[in-house]
Amino acid sequence: MPAYRPPRINATEITPEAVFFNRRIFLAAAAGSLVATSSAGALAAPAALTYKAGAVTLDETPTPEKDATNYNNFYEFGTGKGDPAAYSGDFKPHPWTVKVDGLVARPKDFAIEDLVALPQEERVYRMRCVEAWSMVIPWVGFPLSALLDQVEPLGSAKYVAFETIVRPAEMPGQSGIFQPLPWPYVEGLRLDEARHPLTILATGVYGKTLPNQNGAPIRLVVPWKYGFKGIKSIVRISLTETQPPTTWNLSAAHEYGFFANVNPAVDHPRWSQATENRIGEGGFFGANRRDTLPFNGYADEVASLYAGMDLAKNF
Numbered sequence: 001m002p003a004y005r006p007p008r009i010n011a012t013e014i015t016p017e018a019v020f021f022n023r024r025i026f027l028a029a030a031a032g033s034l035v036a037t038s039s040a041g042a043l044a045a046p047a048a049l050t051y052k053a054g055a056v057t058l059d060e061t062p063t064p065e066k067d068a069t070n071y072n073n074f075y076e077f078g079t080g081k082g083d084p085a086a087y088s089g090d091f092k093p094h095p096w097t098v099k100v101d102g103l104v105a106r107p108k109d110f111a112i113e114d115l116v117a118l119p120q121e122e123r124v125y126r127m128r129c130v131e132a133w134s135m136v137i138p139w140v141g142f143p144l145s146a147l148l149d150q151v152e153p154l155g156s157a158k159y160v161a162f163e164t165i166v167r168p169a170e171m172p173g174q175s176g177i178f179q180p181l182p183w184p185y186v187e188g189l190r191l192d193e194a195r196h197p198l199t200i201l202a203t204g205v206y207g208k209t210l211p212n213q214n215g216a217p218i219r220l221v222v223p224w225k226y227g228f229k230g231i232k233s234i235v236r237i238s239l240t241e242t243q244p245p246t247t248w249n250l251s252a253a254h255e256y257g258f259f260a261n262v263n264p265a266v267d268h269p270r271w272s273q274a275t276e277n278r279i280g281e282g283g284f285f286g287a288n289r290r291d292t293l294p295f296n297g298y299a300d301e302v303a304s305l306y307a308g309m310d311l312a313k314n315f
């Protein structure tokens with residue numbers, strides 16, 4: 001079995017587009033290409049990554065790592081925010097294969113080793129959960145479009161469907177008496193959203209291999225959408241002609257739409273989406289509460305994808 005290699009982060013691999021995405025996104029001053037431990041760790045415990053320079057970042061302070069890795073949603077490990085960190089210890093994220101199929105010219109099963117061998121970038125993104133909390137996360141990953149290019153989507157492909165692993169023996173949320181969601185967890189994007197350069201597959205975070213609770217070994221990150229679109233521990237990606245089902249829409253269609261774009265003007269039926277609580281800033285009496293931005297602050301980059309659409313109807 002090939003040794004698992006953690007993602008390679010190379011600060012020189014940044015695409016020019018990545019640099020001018022947002023006035024508030026800038027190339028980190030430090031440079032030098034770098035990275036990652038070249039000697040692979042053991043299969044069960046891959047070596048932690050080391051890196052120096054961030055590649056694409058924001059002028060906002062990243063959320064403390066301990067908050068981002070201990071306050072999670074990953075219902076396969078339980079519904080409490082501490083459950084994923086507490087109960088994902090037995091989960092084995094390698095060996096791992098991601099099947100990419102459907103309406104593509106070249107369907108392929110990608111070993112995780114092939115995916116982390118693609119040039120990895122650091123992207124510091126604002127993340128906004130539908131539950132009205134937010135974080136700033138330094139992801140390590142690569143554009144989803146780089147993977148789609150390899151399988152050559154057919155002209156008939158209009159959507160991309162994603163699926164999480166089902167492994168009840170290692171995921172207590174899938175084996176208990178109370179099953180909070182139907183499995184597998186599924187998600188979807190329109191093909192143009194999937195190809196947008198801000199959309200990445202993350203293989204690491206805080207310069208290290210992705211911890212189990214954050215979606216090891218590979219998860220989706222779409223920073224202008226609510227967090228539930230960021231499906232974790234992906235085993236299958238399929239190109240489709242029709243809009244794929246999505247887990248939260250299946251469980252409560254009137255509360256969670258397919259698009260799930262962050263939108264302070266469209267409230268969730270049970271709470272306002274106008275403001276958010278920034279996790280990890282401490283503060284009290286609302287000190288860490290801030291206004292939610294349209295498309296989570298990425299409107300300049302993505303609003304054009306939805307030109308002419310009624311975003312209150314297509315929520």
Ligand SMILES: Nc1nc2c(c(=O)[nH]1)N[C@H]1C(S)=C(S)[C@@H](COP(=O)(O)O)O[C@H]1N2
Binds near residue numbers: 128214
């Ligand atoms: N498979 C799977 N993916 C998932 C979830 C889940 O329960 N299962 N929760 C989603 C939700 S609601 C959020 S907010 C993000 C949280 O990601 P984080 O824990 O890395 O911050 O993961 C998303 N991806």
Ligand SMILES: [Mo]
Binds near residue numbers: 227228
């Ligand atoms: Mo979420």
